[in-house]
Amino acid sequence: MNELNKYKTKQRVAILDFIESNKDREVTANDILVYLNKNDLKASQTTIYRYLDNLVKEGIIKKNYSEEKSSSCYQYVGKRCKEHYHLKCNNCGEIIHLDSEIFSSIEKKIIDRYGFKIDNIKTILYGTCNKCNMNNKSK
Ligand SMILES: [Zn+2]
Ligand SMILES: [Zn+2]
Incomplete structure (x- = not known):
């Protein structure tokens, strides 16, 4: 198994899909939670934050602070x-x-x-x- 596959869980793929398909706007951790629940993929808020932190570190998404939502928002970063x-x-x-x-x-x-x-x-x-x-x- 290579490095990439190691992290390829269903949740991670779904989170990435969701952020990518919303690449013209920012999404919050809560938007992701709602989306995962809708798709029967159980994940706690903590798990989601952990995935998001990893994706930010890898430079796949970026984190902004949204004043209107007063929470952190995530945006897909294409190549x-x-x-x-x-x-x-x-x-x-x-x-x-x-x-x-x-x-x-x-x-x-x-x-x-x-x-x-x-x-x-x-x-x-x-x-x-x-x-x-x-x-x-x-x-
Ligand atoms: Zn506008
Ligand atoms: Zn861009």
């Missing part, structure tokens, strides 16, 4: 997510994966001027998405 920034809508919570070239010139300017390298995995830009802006206009 390419390490190379770009994310926008998050304050209103509906949608996450947009930015084209990496949009930011690369700004990133370079910041490094040139301040010698500061932004951690794009930790950085989220907050605002209002197109959908929510349209809805606001039509009100």
Whole structure:
């Protein structure tokens, strides 16, 4: 058995599936608990947190703190997510994966001027998405 298979329990696969299929938003441990229960996969909150911690350490998902839910939220990090920034809508919570070239010139300017390298995995830009802006206009 290789390293990867060792951790491949049903719960872990289900948690990962759930987070991946919700990759345009953040999910909480509670969302996962509800999902697992629905699929008859029993797991305690503690187990879920342990799986989530491992996935965060492996860089497969990332952990953010959500003010509106006042709890930790988890977001899927695809291979390419390490190379770009994310926008998050304050209103509906949608996450947009930015084209990496949009930011690369700004990133370079910041490094040139301040010698500061932004951690794009930790950085989220907050605002209002197109959908929510349209809805606001039509009100
Ligand atoms: Zn991404
Ligand atoms: Zn929105």
